[in-house]
Amino acid sequence: MNVKKIIAPTMQAALAKVKDELGDQAVILHSKMIYDGGFLGLFKKKKYEVIAALDENPVIPKPTVKNKQRKIPQQANVEVRQAQTGVADNVLAELATLKKELKTVKREPFFIRHFPEPIQACLLHLQKADVADQHIEEIGQQLLEKWRQSPTPPEQADVFSWCKNIMIERLGPFQYKEINEMKKYINVVGPTGAGKTTTLAKLAAVAVLEHKKRVALITVDTYRIAAIDQLKTYAELLQLPLEIAYDQHDFSEAIKKFADYDLVLIDTAGRNYRELEFVHDLKGMFGETEMETLLALPISMKEKDLEIIVNHFQQLPFNYFLFTKADETRSYGAMYNLIVDNQRGVTYITTGQEVPDDMIAASPERIAHYVLEDETI
Incomplete structure (x- = not known):
């Protein structure tokens, strides 16, 4: 079996490359989004990795010949049905577990991954508090500017302190009357x-x-x-x-x-x-x-x-x-x-x-x- 790993800037480009190299009969085994390049953890580029395969010696199915139906022992029928039921139950159980996990996992905006880890932690905290993605990204950009200007490597506590000051500044222009x-x-x-x-x-x-x-x-x-x-x-x-x-x-x-x-x-x-x-x-x-x-x-x-x-x-x-x-x-x-x-x-x-x-x-x-x-x- 001929297996290829393709990396391209878009999924469409990756699929086109698979078709060019393996042909129309290629099968996609796995695909995912990856980030590579960058400098000191910053400016990483988003790409797509696709693993595809082509079986060079496919098994050609023999033409079916209509024969007289053989009588299968009753016990064999029971065992086949039990095996099929067991597989179906396992699949349904796995799907139910996956749905439950998806409900408990909150979607992480892709842009958060572009920031240094201490900033990511702060932005994820804002997301958990239900701050809108647009505001999170704007705050993230301001945090990144402060990160770049910091004379020493900032700690997570520094990032949270900056975040609080940024929020106060953005909330400041509005009136707060008693x-x-x-x-x-x-x-x-x-x-x-x-x-x-x-x-x-x-x-x-x-x-x-x-x-x-x-x-x-x-x-x-x-x-x-x-x-x-x-x-x-x-x-x-x-x-x-x-x-x-x-x-x-x-x-x-x-x-x-x-x-x-x-x-x-x-x-x-x-x-x-x-x-x-x-x-x-x-x-x-x-x-x-x-x-x-x-x-x-x-x-x-x-x-x-x-x-x-x-x-x-x-x-x-x-x-x-x-x-x-x-x-x-x-x-x-x-x-x-x-x-x-x-x-x-x-x-x-x-x-x-x-x-x-x-x-x-x-x-x-x-x-x-x-x-x-x-x-x-």
């Missing part, structure tokens, strides 16, 4: 299950207890009796006035009633905001009232769903993100992706149900810490 720095009227919007009402109570408690502001509450969430009762309980505990607005007229009257207050916080319904009509309803309710809108997003939700919600709320529009349920996940890359992709800042990050304790002010340093948090850092 409650005492915002406008008088603030409304909290977001999808069902984002924890808006509890978060609104936390904002009210911070404003009252830490900044000594006169705070009033308005709710336009008239779809859920439980939400109104929950907000009433918080209002009683903090001794704050609360108005319920069923329509735009009620909302306008509540705004007039609280004209002398320092801060008015507005709770909204947890509806399916993948439907644009609900966003338009809110916009109509608020009218011309000058306010700041905080979009509450649970970080435990799938990022694709978060992106749909963000795109729909561009119609309102919203001013800041308010990330909730950070205690319910270990993947914080979505925070970084959403901030950079939408060029919006953040107010707070909530970490539990306790009012007002489980809420921290957001900052570029805080976001970077969440994404890069690791025992090896």
